[in-house]
Amino acid sequence: MAIIPNRKIWFIFSGALLVLSIIALSLWGLKPGIDFTGGSLLELKFQNLPVSTDVAVILTEMNLEAPAIQTAPGNIMVLRFKSVTEEVHQALIQKFKDKFSEVEEVRFDSIGPTIGQELFKRAILAVIFVTLMILVYIAWSFRHVSRPVPAWVYAVIVIIAFLHDVTIPIGLFAYLGHFMGWEIGSPFIAAVLTILGYSISDTIVVLDRVRENIKKLRGTFEEIVEASVHQTITRSLNTSVTTMLALFAILIFGGASLQGFALALLVGIFFGTYSSIFIAAPLLITWHHFKNHKRR
Secondary structure, eight states, rough: OOSTTHHHHHHHHHHHHHHHHHHHHHHHHOOOOOOHHHHEEEEEEOSEEEEHEEEHHHHHTTTOOSOEEEEETTTTTEEEESSSOOHHHHHHHHHHHHHHSSSEEEEEEEHHHHHHHHHHHHHHHHHHHHHHHHHHHHHTTTOOOOOOSSHHHHHHHHHHHHHHHHHHHHHHHHHHHHHHHOBBBBHHHHHHHHHHHHHHHHHHHHHHHHHHHHHHSSHHHHHHHHHHHHOOOOHHHHHHHHHHHHHHHHHSOOOOOHHHHHHHHHHHHHHHHIIIIIIIIIHHHHHHHHHHHHOO
């Protein structure tokens, strides 16, 4: 399979996904969960899933205004409402047990608005810190590369690749938040940081092989890059597929609380592998051709 000669196809595909992601983020943004806004989340498992209106009546009786009610596979219902005390929480559980048979509490979280805002600030700082540390690592790793592409170009390509890999799942969650009510919380931030690390690791493996082959192989720069991609593609695919199989199992069997985390990682790792092969390496050739054209 010729990867470098068909680079325009990969660029168009990625460009379309990025445009759709940016449009979703611009129009709707992400829907923050209780981790960032504060509030309570109660996840219940029923023998027979009740009607949402019956559940809403119980919440209204407990003075829990504007509740958000969602269903999940396995007769699970996820309820979100204002932050409550443990006393109110226990009273609410008792009301559900009185009204419905065999109700099981799967999860309960309650976070105040001040703590939620602090978590959001720390999450943003964590993303910035990790990104800066990664850039320092890239600059150090490729410091001896000078031709035919300088070291800073490798760093820029790694940045483009991880921005690509992070933007697409974030855009997907903007769509899911708008149309399906999916919220993001601390697990989503953890998923984004994991995607960052995975994307950069995968991209560096390919670019590092290019750096090694420049010294070992003869031929044009395009031929060397193509050979480097084919040498690393099996390793990248094997690692990604095994990881994605585990994440797919979590997505199906892990319950509603882990669905967002697993889906974000699935999408991010898929595009992390895709970008290291079909975006990062072709960008090297695109930049090389651009510089040669300017010199002429």
